[in-house]
Amino acid sequence: MILFDFEATGLADQWQMARGGQASREACESGWCLHVKPAPQSGIGSRQVPSDWTGFGKLTFRARAAADTSVEVRVPAGEGRAAYWRRVDLRGGSWQTVRLPLGWLRRAEGPAPSWSTVKAVSFTFRDATEVWLDDVAVSAGSPFLSPEAVATVTGGHVTLGRYAAVISAVPSLDASALASRLDAVAEAVLADIPFLGAPAAPVPLVVFPDEPSYRDGVVRIGAAFAARADSPGHDGHTIEGIATSSWDAAQGFARPVYTHEFVHALLTATSTLPNSGEWLQEGLASWYQLRFHPQPSFADGLRRHLDRPLPLSRLCDGAHVQAQYYGETWTVIGTMLEEPSWTGTLPRVFEAAARTGSTSLVSLGVDLAALDRDRRGWAARRFGW
Numbered sequence: 560m561i562l563f564d565f566e567a568t569g570l571a572d573q574w575q576m577a578r579g580g581q582a583s584r585e586a587c588e589s590g591w592c593l594h595v596k597p598a599p600q601s602g603i604g605s606r607q608v609p610s611d612w613t614g615f616g617k618l619t620f621r622a623r624a625a626a627d628t629s630v631e632v633r634v635p636a637g638e639g640r641a642a643y644w645r646r647v648d649l650r651g652g653s654w655q656t657v658r659l660p661l662g663w664l665r666r667a668e669g670p671a672p673s674w675s676t677v678k679a680v681s682f683t684f685r686d687a688t689e690v691w692l693d694d695v696a697v698s699a700g701s702p703f704l705s706p707e708a709v710a711t712v713t714g715g716h717v718t719l720g721r722y723a724a725v726i727s728a729v730p731s732l733d734a735s736a737l738a739s740r741l742d743a744v745a746e747a748v749l750a751d752i753p754f755l756g757a758p759a760a761p762v763p764l765v766v767f768p769d770e771p772s773y774r775d776g777v778v779r780i781g782a783a784f785a786a787r788a789d790s791p792g793h794d795g796h797t798i799e800g801i802a803t804s805s806w807d808a809a810q811g812f813a814r815p816v817y818t819h820e821f822v823h824a825l826l827t828a829t830s831t832l833p834n835s836g837e838w839l840q841e842g843l844a845s846w847y848q849l850r851f852h853p854q855p856s857f858a859d860g861l862r863r864h865l866d867r868p869l870p871l872s873r874l875c876d877g878a879h880v881q882a883q884y885y886g887e888t889w890t891v892i893g894t895m896l897e898e899p900s901w902t903g904t905l906p907r908v909f910e911a912a913a914r915t916g917s918t919s920l921v922s923l924g925v926d927l928a929a930l931d932r933d934r935r936g937w938a939a940r941r942f943g944w
């Protein structure tokens with residue numbers, strides 16, 4: 560489906576420049592096209608596109624640049640700044656056709672985007688070189704990354720569960736058993752938080768054969784999104800909704816980090832929650848990790864933490880939480896899932912995060928003194944303190 564071919568007049572009704580630069584319709588080799596003379600970091604955005612892209616798999620356009628350059632192709636989708644995007648390198652000179660599988664677009668920072676609420680297509684220009692664009696189109700398919708597509712980058716074969724997809728080349732990994740366990744995790748999450756809804760595509764967990772291939776694999780996944788990913792520092796990492804970790808024969812398929820990262824990937828697939836290591840993502844990942852992999856020493860460690868806790872105004876301010884405080888985020892999640900006076904708070908946090916990109920309980924105006932009192936009471940009853 561062609562979205563814009565620039566054959567009809569009325570360009571200003573359909574496209575608008577931002578942050579400087581000029582744009583005009585121009586006669587090109589095959590009819591009319593869009594000629595942009597950008598200022599550095601300026602952009603041009605469309606006004607009207609179909610909002611539901613869940614039936615589309617690719618965004619294509621033709622482009623010509625006067626010199627080698629990079630453009631950011633953005634698909635604003637959802638609230639505020641929520642968008643999918645990808646950097647595209649254009650060679651200077653002749654016309655070229657750019658084909659972007661939607662599954663390999665990145666999620667912009669801030670509120671997470673959704674393919675069912677697309678608002679526009681836009682191009683942001685890095686340099687002041689001239690660019691011509693034509694035939695901006697979408698084609699039928701799915702915008703959700705398939706496990707098979709992930710496997711083309713990571714290696715390994717795909718074992719499908721009902722919700723989970725395990726991608727691995729490790730012969731001694733019982734991938735069916737792991738997929739079943741992750742399905743049970745997904746069922747627990749969806750039962751506790753029913754407004755999430757089921758994922759539109761299987762949620763991938765990649766189990767690399769060893770630590771070096773895991774670290775290298777995360778960088779390669781980043782490169783597939785045209786992004787420079789840092790080699791991960793922890794034993795599991797979720798990037799663009801793809802959970803990753805490595806094989807450890809001593810722990811087998813029931814390794815706790817697999818559950819932890821799978822919850823992050825599941826939340827990315829089923830909500831507009833950002834994945835920035837804040838209290839809600841880490842608290843939920845910890846909650847289900849401990850539920851499926853109980854740790855006998857956890858209660859004692861938590862009790863020591865709660866004697867001198869990180870204040871909730873800092874723990875739940877929406878910023879990144881260090882791993883040493885994950886147990887404290889676990890108490891907030893437990894209270895919000897199990898204490899009747901707090902069960903209405905979780906939907907409010909998800910709703911605010913979709914609007915603002917932040918899970919801050921401070922911004923939400925939650926009574927943190929009451930929450931602190933109640934989580935201590937909840938933990939004391941749970942552990943018989």
Ligand SMILES: [Ca+2]
Pocket residue numbers: 564565566589590591592693694
């Ligand atoms: Ca045209």
